[in-house]
Amino acid sequence: MRRNGPLALIFHTIFVIVMVAPILVVCLVAFTPEGFLSLPTNGFSLRWFRAIANYPEFIHAFWVSLGLGALSSFVALLFAVPAALAIARYRFRGRDALAALFLSPLMIPHVVLGIAFLRFFTSAGMGGSFAALIIAHVIIVFPFALRLTLAAATGMDLSVEMAAVSLGAGGWTLFRRVTLPLILPGVISGWALAFIQSFDDLTMTVFLAAPGTETLPVRMFLYIQDNIDPLVTSVSACVIAVTMTALILLDRFYGLDRVLAGKGDTGR
Amino acid sequence: MSTAADERNARAPWVLTAPALMLFIGVLLIPLAMTVMLSFHDWGQYKGIEPVFILKNWREIATDPYYAEMFWRTFRIAILTTLLTAVLGAPEAYILNRMDGRWKSFFLLVILGPLLISVVARTLGWALLFGGNNGLVNKLLMSAGLIRFPIPFMFTETGMVIALAHVMMPFMVLSVWAALQRLDPQIENAAMSLGAGPITTIRRIIMPQIMPGVLSGAIIVFSLSASAFATPAIIGGRRLKVAATLAYDEFLNTLDWPLGAAVATLLLVALVLIVVGSNALIERRYAEVFR
Numbered sequence: 001m002r003r004n005g006p007l008a009l010i011f012h013t014i015f016v017i018v019m020v021a022p023i024l025v026v027c028l029v030a031f032t033p034e035g036f037l038s039l040p041t042n043g044f045s046l047r048w049f050r051a052i053a054n055y056p057e058f059i060h061a062f063w064v065s066l067g068l069g070a071l072s073s074f075v076a077l078l079f080a081v082p083a084a085l086a087i088a089r090y091r092f093r094g095r096d097a098l099a100a101l102f103l104s105p106l107m108i109p110h111v112v113l114g115i116a117f118l119r120f121f122t123s124a125g126m127g128g129s130f131a132a133l134i135i136a137h138v139i140i141v142f143p144f145a146l147r148l149t150l151a152a153a154t155g156m157d158l159s160v161e162m163a164a165v166s167l168g169a170g171g172w173t174l175f176r177r178v179t180l181p182l183i184l185p186g187v188i189s190g191w192a193l194a195f196i197q198s199f200d201d202l203t204m205t206v207f208l209a210a211p212g213t214e215t216l217p218v219r220m221f222l223y224i225q226d227n228i229d230p231l232v233t234s235v236s237a238c239v240i241a242v243t244m245t246a247l248i249l250l251d252r253f254y255g256l257d258r259v260l261a262g263k264g265d266t267g268r
Numbered sequence: 269m270s271t272a273a274d275e276r277n278a279r280a281p282w283v284l285t286a287p288a289l290m291l292f293i294g295v296l297l298i299p300l301a302m303t304v305m306l307s308f309h310d311w312g313q314y315k316g317i318e319p320v321f322i323l324k325n326w327r328e329i330a331t332d333p334y335y336a337e338m339f340w341r342t343f344r345i346a347i348l349t350t351l352l353t354a355v356l357g358a359p360e361a362y363i364l365n366r367m368d369g370r371w372k373s374f375f376l377l378v379i380l381g382p383l384l385i386s387v388v389a390r391t392l393g394w395a396l397l398f399g400g401n402n403g404l405v406n407k408l409l410m411s412a413g414l415i416r417f418p419i420p421f422m423f424t425e426t427g428m429v430i431a432l433a434h435v436m437m438p439f440m441v442l443s444v445w446a447a448l449q450r451l452d453p454q455i456e457n458a459a460m461s462l463g464a465g466p467i468t469t470i471r472r473i474i475m476p477q478i479m480p481g482v483l484s485g486a487i488i489v490f491s492l493s494a495s496a497f498a499t500p501a502i503i504g505g506r507r508l509k510v511a512a513t514l515a516y517d518e519f520l521n522t523l524d525w526p527l528g529a530a531v532a533t534l535l536l537v538a539l540v541l542i543v544v545g546s547n548a549l550i551e552r553r554y555a556e557v558f559r
Contacts, residue, residue, distance in 0.1 A: 008363045012375075015360045019379055022393025022434060025404070029396055037396065079288040086284035090277070098285055101292055109495030109539060111512040112303070112532045115519060119306055119529070120299035139296050142288075200386045203497040203512065207519060217498075220388045224502055228395060236389035243385050247377075256377055 023240060030237035032230050048234035058235055061219035065199050068130070068215060072137035073145065073194035077187060079138070080145040085179070088153035103143045113140065114207030121208065128210025136208055140201060141194035148193060152186020189254040196246055307530035317525055325530035335531070342510040342535075345428055346494035350486045352433040357440030358482050362474065364441070365448040376445075383438035387498045394431040395502055398422045423505040431499050436492055440485040447481025480554040487546055491539050511535045 004012070025039075032038050033045035052058055080102075086092075087099050105113065113136070121132040156179075164178045180187070202217040209218045216239060223232050250256060307325055310318040329335045364375055382390060397404045398421035406418040421427035451474070459469045497512040504510065509517070511531060518528030 004363050004366050008359075008366075011359060012363045015356065016375065016378060019382060019434065019437065022390050022397060022431075023382060023385060024393075025396050026389055026393045037399070079291055082284040083288040086281040090281035092278070092281045095281070098289065102288060105296070107491070107540070107543065108300075109491075109512065109532075109535060111495055111497050111515055112300075112536045115515060115529060115532045116299035116303040117295075118519065119302050119525070120295065123302070135295050138291070196384045200384070202386075202388055203495075206497070206516070217386055217388050220386075220392075221498065221501070224388070224392060224395075228392070232392065233396070236386065236392055239386050240389055244381070247381055247384055251377060256380055 026233050027237045027240060029230060030234040034230070037228065037230060037233075048230040049238075051231050052235060052238070055231065057214070057219055058216070061214050061216045062238075064130075064213060065216040068133055068137055069195040069198040072134050072198050073141055073191045075134065076138045076142045076145040076194055077149070077191055080142055080190070081149050081183075081187060084146050084149035084153050088150055088156075089158075102146050105140050106143045110140065110201065110203035111207075114204040117204065118207045128208065128213060130213050133205065133208055133213055133215075136204060137198045137201070140204060141197050144193045144197055145190040148186045148190035149183060150186075152183040156182050185254060189250060192246060192250050196243060200243070303529050304533050306526055307533045309526040311524050311526045325527045328527065329530055329534065338509050338514055339511060339534075339538075341425070341508075342494055342512075345425055345432065345500070345510065346490050348425075348429045349432040349436060349493040350490045352429060353437050353440040353489050354482050354486055356433075357437050357485065358444045358478065361441045361444035361448060361481075362470075362478070365445060379441055380438045382434075383442075387435055388502070390435055391431055391499045391502045394427070394434065394499075395422065398427050398503070422503065423508060425504075425508065427503045428500055428508070428510075431503050432493050432496055435496070435499055436489040439488045439492070440482075443485030443488065444478055444481040447478045451477050480550060483546070483550045483554075487543055487550075491543050494539060495535060 028039055029037060030048055031044040031046070032040045033043055033047060034040075083098075083102060087095060087102075117132070117136045118127070121127050121129070121136075126132040160182065161174065161178055164174055169177065200217060201215075202221055205215050206218050206221060209215060214222070216235075220232055220235060220239075247256065306317075308321050308323065310320050310322050310324060312318070360379070364372060364379070367375065398406075403418075403421065405421065406415075409415045410418065419426065421430070455473055455477075456469055459473045464472065495512055496510070497516065500508070500510045501513045501516070504513065512535070515528045515531045515535070518524045518531065522528075
């Protein structure tokens, strides 16, 4: 295969710089020693990271986001794993329609979902509650949990299961001791991707969150609406650090391209 | 014995999918149906929401030029964003695909990684880079002699398109990159051995084969941009409204839920029609690629 020419490499360099610049600038400004938005020209300072401690709203929102992401991704998997096994193994009437329904939250704009859930949970008397947030997040992360589990279940060698059955394993034992361990990498990656999606969602959550249940993106968004100061950049830098860690782990264990493209093969 | 097993086999997929199906009917389809109903209800400053069936909200959207202008702005921004990502993302995916293994996976991580980084943080980055008349971008462009006067980026459609294109770029690169994986690398060599120059090879051999990737990427980018909320809200400010930010305002500031529901329903229907329509077109046009 031919190599990239100099023009291609210049294009590539500019492209990468532009892609990274906004993220980099947030992280740099977070270290400013000044009281206003500026790049740290005279020395780095952690004052804006320390300042986060004086804003309990941000810390509370962080815990809400963390709990919400972990819990809703887990609940989504409880529903998604059996569904993925059914879709991967059986050819039945309505299979395509079911798969389309389960992936549909990807296609419905989150602003529409936010409105629908706000209307629904308000009339159910659950407006602004944490339970409502969990249920809503289960729906939006479901496609991610399903897709990665489905990819793992499709690539699975069924003869292993048959061997287990011939040795007398049944139902629950079969699932717990054979099937689950085999699809576990897909399930864990599905959980991680679902967690990141939930952790980052603003558009839907902004409709549902009430003062006690504001997630970190919602808190950040509302803060930015009023004013942009270095505090919100240091909070953003922390969020970026958390996501980057999850991302690198995901890439190591599963391959980021596969996570994002949702390709149907397992084993690298 | 076999009939019992068959029966169990026929029932198994339904037993396994039943919980998820109930969940989706209960807390996705019903709320969506309620939203569509809501758009036909009446609302007044003092009486609140009245559960009657009227076309007031739909008539308002159809007749008030404010909504036509807002929807046109929404779709204009989405189209420009899609074009920008296609024009820059497709060549980048091609360049990326020709890199050596290690560099390829490194840059893939750098370019796709932002997809999973908070949209609020990424948009905040652009707000910092644009930042008024002496923002970093303007300083850079002026010192490079490309422009004489600072371009207003904040609170303009230009700024919204640039920031949105950055947010959406990974989807386009990913989609084109996936199409490139299906491409046989020997085809390029074959074209060259038959005397085709690099430009001819790209135009006649590569382009037609990655076109389905570009188009399916374009559909994703378009539908996500048309319904984007965070970026238009932060870069566009309070005055430059798009569909999502307008619906947000109706719901949480004006409290006119029925009108907001009508805006959201219209956005959903328009997007579903556009996405399903163009998907069908692409699949018919490139049937052999999808097989």
